[in-house]
Amino acid sequence: MRHAPGRVAAYLRGLVPSLADYRALPRTWRGDLLAGVTVGIVALPLALGFGVSSGVSAEAGLVTAIVAGMIAAVFGGSNVQVSGPTGAMVVVLLPIVASHGVGAVAAVSVLAGIIVLAAGALKLGRAVSFIPWPVIEGFTLGIAIIIFLQQIPSLTSAHLAAADEHSPNAVVAAIQAISAADWSYVPWALGAVAIVSGSMLLAPRIHRSLPGSLIGIVIVTVLAVVLPTPLATIGVLPASLPAPALPQIDAATLAELALPALTVAALAAIESLLSARVAASLADTGPYDPDRELVGQGLASLGSGLFGGMPATGAIARTAVNLRSGGRTRLASVTHAVVLLLVVLVASGPVGAIPLAALAGVLMVTAVRMVHRATMRSIMRSTRADAAAYVITAVITVSFDLIVAVGIGVLVAGVFALRSLSRSTGVRREEILGDTEPGDDRIAIIRFDGPLFFAAADRVFETVMRTREVSVVILRMSQLELVDATGARVLSEIVQSLERRGVTVLIKGVQPGHEELFRSVGVLASLRHQNHLFADLPSAIEHARTHVRRERSGHVG
Numbered sequence: 001m002r003h004a005p006g007r008v009a010a011y012l013r014g015l016v017p018s019l020a021d022y023r024a025l026p027r028t029w030r031g032d033l034l035a036g037v038t039v040g041i042v043a044l045p046l047a048l049g050f051g052v053s054s055g056v057s058a059e060a061g062l063v064t065a066i067v068a069g070m071i072a073a074v075f076g077g078s079n080v081q082v083s084g085p086t087g088a089m090v091v092v093l094l095p096i097v098a099s100h101g102v103g104a105v106a107a108v109s110v111l112a113g114i115i116v117l118a119a120g121a122l123k124l125g126r127a128v129s130f131i132p133w134p135v136i137e138g139f140t141l142g143i144a145i146i147i148f149l150q151q152i153p154s155l156t157s158a159h160l161a162a163a164d165e166h167s168p169n170a171v172v173a174a175i176q177a178i179s180a181a182d183w184s185y186v187p188w189a190l191g192a193v194a195i196v197s198g199s200m201l202l203a204p205r206i207h208r209s210l211p212g213s214l215i216g217i218v219i220v221t222v223l224a225v226v227l228p229t230p231l232a233t234i235g236v237l238p239a240s241l242p243a244p245a246l247p248q249i250d251a252a253t254l255a256e257l258a259l260p261a262l263t264v265a266a267l268a269a270i271e272s273l274l275s276a277r278v279a280a281s282l283a284d285t286g287p288y289d290p291d292r293e294l295v296g297q298g299l300a301s302l303g304s305g306l307f308g309g310m311p312a313t314g315a316i317a318r319t320a321v322n323l324r325s326g327g328r329t330r331l332a333s334v335t336h337a338v339v340l341l342l343v344v345l346v347a348s349g350p351v352g353a354i355p356l357a358a359l360a361g362v363l364m365v366t367a368v369r370m371v372h373r374a375t376m377r378s379i380m381r382s383t384r385a386d387a388a389a390y391v392i393t394a395v396i397t398v399s400f401d402l403i404v405a406v407g408i409g410v411l412v413a414g415v416f417a418l419r420s421l422s423r424s425t426g427v428r429r430e431e432i433l434g435d436t437e438p439g440d441d442r443i444a445i446i447r448f449d450g451p452l453f454f455a456a457a458d459r460v461f462e463t464v465m466r467t468r469e470v471s472v473v474i475l476r477m478s479q480l481e482l483v484d485a486t487g488a489r490v491l492s493e494i495v496q497s498l499e500r501r502g503v504t505v506l507i508k509g510v511q512p513g514h515e516e517l518f519r520s521v522g523v524l525a526s527l528r529h530q531n532h533l534f535a536d537l538p539s540a541i542e543h544a545r546t547h548v549r550r551e552r553s554g555h556v557g
Contacts, residue, residue, distance in 0.1 A: 036335020
């Protein structure tokens with residue numbers, strides 16, 4: 001107990017910023033500043049687009065990118081993670097806006113931030129490792145489809161683009177928007193998308209550092225100002241950040257928003273941890289701390305909500321840009337937030353003139369780039385279980401809910417994994433090696449291999465019970481691996497069932513790690529005599545032969 005305060009202090013130090021976070025800064029500051037400016041330029045259209053697409057506002061997207069991006073950069077567990085509004089969060093927020101109104105988003109952001117912060121404090125950061133790769137990729141595919149479909153209403157009517165009067169389900173909303181499209185508006189919107197998409201595809205071929213999305217948006221905005229177009233625009237943006245204020249959350253609001261907040265928190269945690277883990281594998285920027293990452297992301301969403309923003313997560317696309325541009329410390333992510341803040345302070349007027357169709361083009365290209373054909377082929381050609389988990393997760397993500405999709409995807413993958421693991425459980429009858437004696441045919445050696453758990457329990461029981469016309473059964477357990485309570489219970493039932501048939505059961509090779517479980521469940525107590533437990537096979541066989549000799553001589557052993 002004397003060391004408890006020291007452990008608590010070390011635990012808390014691991015969750016807060018320190019000077020060690022900036023140890024490499026003297027060597028990397030130039031690259032960090034350049035990377036931060038680059039990421040800020042890339043993040044601007046994404047922040048605006050995700051703010052609009054979520055049903056909140058472009059202003060909320062910018063506020064989130066600035067406030068959450070700054071807080072997560074300082075308090076997060078990754079040296080290079082860039083945080084802000086993301087497509088996955090947009091998919092969750094749009095139904096919340098439709099059901100509870102725009103005002104609920106800030107409250108949800110605060111509540112979700114508290115939940116994620118608590119998860120980090122409780123050291124739950126490693127939980128993401130339990131999500132299989134096919135489920136993650138299926139989740140990503142579903143998000144990409146939703147993001148793409150969510151842009152269609154913005155391309156079919158200026159009214160729909162501004163008011164978001166459509167179903168919260170992206171597929172239904174896209175169909176509704178197309179059926180009610182203003183076909184005099186559509187060519188202008190598609191033209192804007194074509195210009196932005198072309199810029200995003202061509203600019204990197206000219207030079208990898210050219211921000212294609214920003215170039216495309218500038219071109220479309222200039223054309224929209226010069227030409228008399230019907231394209232709807234972002235509109236007036238404030239020239240400063242709003243004052244922080246705590247959203248009104250009473251008992252009724254808390255009860256109403258608890259489930260949406262849990263959903264947002266789960267998504268924020270999953271996406272941020274996945275992004276941080278991928279970033280750690282892309283470059284040698286030091287290890288990331290998943291628990292501290294949750295603390296940082298929780299504080300980021302909390303801070304964003306106080307400023308009227310949206311919940312934030314780590315953004316893998318912006319993080320990858322940061323790394324490719326030379327970012328190696330937190331200064332790059334901080335600089336990205338400062339760049340966006342300067343945009344709000346000095347360029348809110350020009351930004352407000354950006355057509356929404358141009359932002360839709362940015363998000364459509366982003367959605368397409370989220371899907372990697374090589375990854376799809378790899379998963380679909382792997383195993384049927386992985387392919388099924390991938391497809392099911394993607395379909396449920398598009399059709400229902402992201403968190404439900406991840407849960408069902410993990411469940412499906414788990415069921416297939418258990419099925420595969422149960423098939424590795426071996427139970428077979430062995431012959432007695434060496435010199436045989438009369439009556440050895442009345443002795444059955446049953447060998448168990450691999451795991452013995454609930455998924456394989458019935459098959460093991462039925463296999464052993466098919467053993468007939470024997471006097472003694474030796475259960476050979478030295479090769480057993482994992483054993484759960486159900487497996488141990490089945491062993492107990494096997495012993496009891498055989499003994500009721502008049503068959504003497506001997507157990508050989510109980511491993512030390514299984515002995516306590518076997519005693520507590522009653523496996524060893526089921527034996528007729530405590531001497532029927534053996535450490536080696538020759539002793540068990542000799543004892544079995546003794547029973548057979550007694551039986552043959554007319555005695556019952």
